[in-house]
Amino acid sequence: MSAIRNAPLQYDRHIESALSQIGELLKREYGLSKRTVGLLLLQTDTDIEKLVQKHEAEALPSIRKIVDETRSLYNQPLNYVIAMRRQQEATRLSSIVTTSRGKSGTGFTERLSRITMHPVTGSLILLAVLYLGLYQFVGVFGAGTLVDFFENTVFGQWINPWITGVAIRFVPYQWLRALFVGDYGIITLGLSYAVAIILPIVTTFFIVFSIIEDSGYLPRLSMLIDRIFKTIGLSGRAVIPIVLGLGCDTMATIVTRTQETKRERVITTLLLALAIPCSAQLGVIFAILSDSKLALVIWVLVVMLIMLLVGFLTSRILPGEKATFYMEIPPLRLPKISNVLVKTLTRLQWYLTEVIPFFIIASVMLWLGELTGVFNWIIALLKPVVAFIGLPQEAAQVFLYGFFRRDFGAAGLYDLHNSGAIVGIPLVVAAVTLTLFIPCIAQFMVMLKERGVKTALAIAIFIFPFAFVVGYFLNLVLTTLRVTL
Amino acid sequence: MNMRQTVLGVFGLGKRSGSCCGPATGPTENSLKKIAIVGTPNVGKSVIFNRLTGTYVTVSNYPGTTVDVTRGKSLIAGEKMEVVDTPGMYSLMPITEEERVARLLLFEEKPQAVLHVVDARNLERMLPFTMQLIEAGFPVILDLNMIDEMAAAGIEIDVVKLEKELNVPVVATVATTGKGLNDLRRRLAEYVGHPECTVTI
Incomplete structure (x- = not known):
């Protein structure tokens, strides 16, 4: 079989002429057939x-005339x-x-597919997915059991004491020792955060995310959220990056390119920077708030409220037309274990190559600081x-960590909570503020690249005080009401 | 199959001047024959890309995950070729930024084969784009992907007849399991290796 010129598709006579x-x-x-160039014109x-303007501007006026005539x-x-x-x-x-x-029609998968997108049944399914997948598996098992083992046993009892011993023996200078094994040491802070806290959480999160992704649930979730979004006047296309943002806000900010208007891109970028926690942050927050269900509920409600409120207000303030939401819904299918494993491993590999050097650099900077x-x-x-x-x-230092990376800040909060320094109302306030707080450096770089300096800076300048104001009021309300968590 | 060389970035953009029947020039990076994978979001373009190149791109059952162009190399009939995975596009008239990226790539890089991957279950909705690609003069190969899900939905497609009607090669694949991939490679090799198009510039 080889390529032979085709008799082209014929349009009606006006267009053909x-x-x-x-x-x-x-x-x-x-680089295209004249027919196609003509059709596009x-x-x-x-x-x-x-x-055409660039290469043969002289032809353009006549072409425009033909186009106008045909159009009329x-x-x-x-x-x-x-x-x-066509x-x-x-x-x-x-x-x-x-x-x-x-054989098509309303089979079981078709019915299941509709249930997942229905506002009522869909919300229930979403709650079940969040509870079992994120809360139980990532929060309780990943961030609780696994992190506890890695942080307290593997690092706390084995690696840190051993490496500290080695350092004391071979590194005579206290200031240099601190680079490796001090409070902000590369091993005792950087690597231990990356491997003991973040790794188990993102691994469990990536497993859940890969399963959900492979099953075809995500587009349905987007349709579901779209219906909820529309009721408050937000455009549905924002849903895709926002759902992806739960994995990584930096990636999701790149995905805002799929949105049609500049206005939508700005709104979504803002929401991603402000209110969408990334996977590591989410896992850590689930873990530290899991002692008190009420604390978790408060966190979820406040963050969601902020997101809807800010989304609602910005879509009112920013001019422009609302885009319509159109999305292909792929079939639901049973996730394949091999797919899930490959995806999880690829994501982990990508994550670790990004996160480990970063945590090491952050440790060095903190040590220098x-x-x-300066610190x-x-x-x-x-x-x-x-x-x-x-x-x-x-x-204070947790927020300093948060400047570097969302997950670094979250890991710091975990550590602080673990040592019993922060519980009850302050814990919820810290979790909310840290979630809203400034995007991580990587995300900010992408914002600069995708949205331009002006917009990116405006977003950052808005978010920083805003996060603390929300924290202030949340603290005020909770303490006034004497909520016990 | 297992060449782990992914070339990211846009080298050689707009530098090619050969037509689809131009003779192969020297074996330098820039003159590798090029296969572009196009199609609507979520039809399995990235899985086909992975199958052809042996590299791994994050694949998801979620539309709109390939935003940038991904490049890899594949050995097809003993010849090293560059395979380009594009963001999803619905037609040659772009609406979104990513569709514009995909279209620009087709215009400027002039691939030796444009592999249009479609969801076999929705042929009717997918064909207009195939027809646009053919209309534009691209060397199109149509890949009916997900034929397993098509069969499960009780649909059958007469591939030979479709091939005759469209006058371009048509292959049927299940990218996730690798079914039909050998056939695809063979057809690609024939198509790219012995171009018999009669157009001259």
């Missing part, structure tokens, strides 16, 4: 017009007329090559801010 006229005017090669494709012959837009003709041919073709045994006194200076600056929202002084 326009195509041949345009074809004669075009002298240049565009008829549909006022701006990119193609720009190309139809009641519908030309792209609609052209698309209908679809007509596609329908004819597919009907002569396809035979259907009529402590050595030079204490920043902490001193942060202390009143932290006290303002009712947190103990030690929380």
Whole structure:
């Protein structure tokens, strides 16, 4: 079988005549058939017009005249007329090559698929997925049992004492020892956070996420959330990046490219930076709040409320049209173990290669900061801010970690909670503020790249005080109501 | 199959001048024959890419996951070729940024084969894009993917007849299991290796 020129699809005579006229005017090669260039020009494709403008601007006025004349012959837009003709041919073709045994219709998967998208049953399924998948598996098992074992036993009892012993024997200088095994040491802080706290959490999260992803549940979740979003006037396309943001906000910020208008991209970028916790953050927060169900509920409600409120307000304030949401819904299928494993491993590999160097660099910077006194200076600056929202002084360093990375800050909070320094109301306040707080450096870099300096900076400048104001009011409300957590 | 060389970035963009029947030039990186994978989101483009190149791109049952262009190399009939995975596109008229990226790639890189991957269950909705690609003069191969799910839905497609009607090669695959991939490679090799298109520039 080889490629032979086809008899092209014929459109109606007005369009055909326009195509041949345009074809004669075009002298240049565009890497596309003249027919296609003509069709795209008829549909006022701006990119193609720009190309023609660049290479043979003299032909453009005559072409525009032909396009206008042709357009006036139809009641519908030309792209609609052209698309209908093509679809007509596609329908004819597919009907002569396809035979259907009529087994389709409302099978079990079809019914299940509808249930997942229905506002009521869909919400219940979502709650079940969140409870079993995220809360029980990631929060209780991953961030609880596994982290406890790695942090307290593997690092706490074996690695840290051993490496500290080695360091004391071979490194004579205290200041240099601190680089490896001090409070901010590469091994005792950086690696131990990365391996003992973050690794078990993201591993369990990636397993759940891969299963959900492979089953085809995510697009259905998007449809479900879209229905909820629409009721408050938010556009549905924001759903895809937002759901992906639960995995990694940085990736999700890149995915905002799928959105059609600049307005939507800005809103979604803001929501991702503000209110969507990434997987590691989510796992840690589930783990530290799991002692008190009420604390967890408060956290979920506050963050969701903020997201809906900010989304609602920005979609009112920012000008522009709302885009319609259209999405292909792939079939539901049973996840394949091999797919899930490969996906989980690939994600882990990607995550670790990104996170480990970062945690090491962060440790070095913190060590330098402590050595030079800059660290204490920043902490001193942060202390009143932290006290303002009712947190103990030690929380200041958690926010400093949070500047580096979301998950680094979350790991710090975990550590602080573990040592009993922060419980009850301050814990919820810290969790909420840290969730809303500034995006991590990687995410901010992507925001700069995708949205431009002005928008990215505006978002960051808004988020920073906003997170603390929310923390302040949450603390005020909870303490006034004397909520016991 | 197991060449773990993924070339990211956009080298050679817009530098190629050969047509689909141009003779193979020297074996330098930039002159590798190129296969572009296109199609609507979530039809298995990335899985086909992985199968052809042996590299791993995050694959998901979720539309819109390939935003940037991914490049890899594949050995097809003993010849090293570059395989390019594009973001999903619904038609040659782009709406979103990622569709624009995909289209630009087709225009500027002039691949030797454009592999249009479709969901076999929704042929009727997928064919308009195939027809646009053929109309534009691209060397199209149509890949009916997910034929297992199509069969499960009780649908059958007469591949030979479709091939005759469209006048381009049509293959049937199940990318997730690898079914039909040998056939696909063979057809790609024939198509790219012995181009018999008669168009001259």
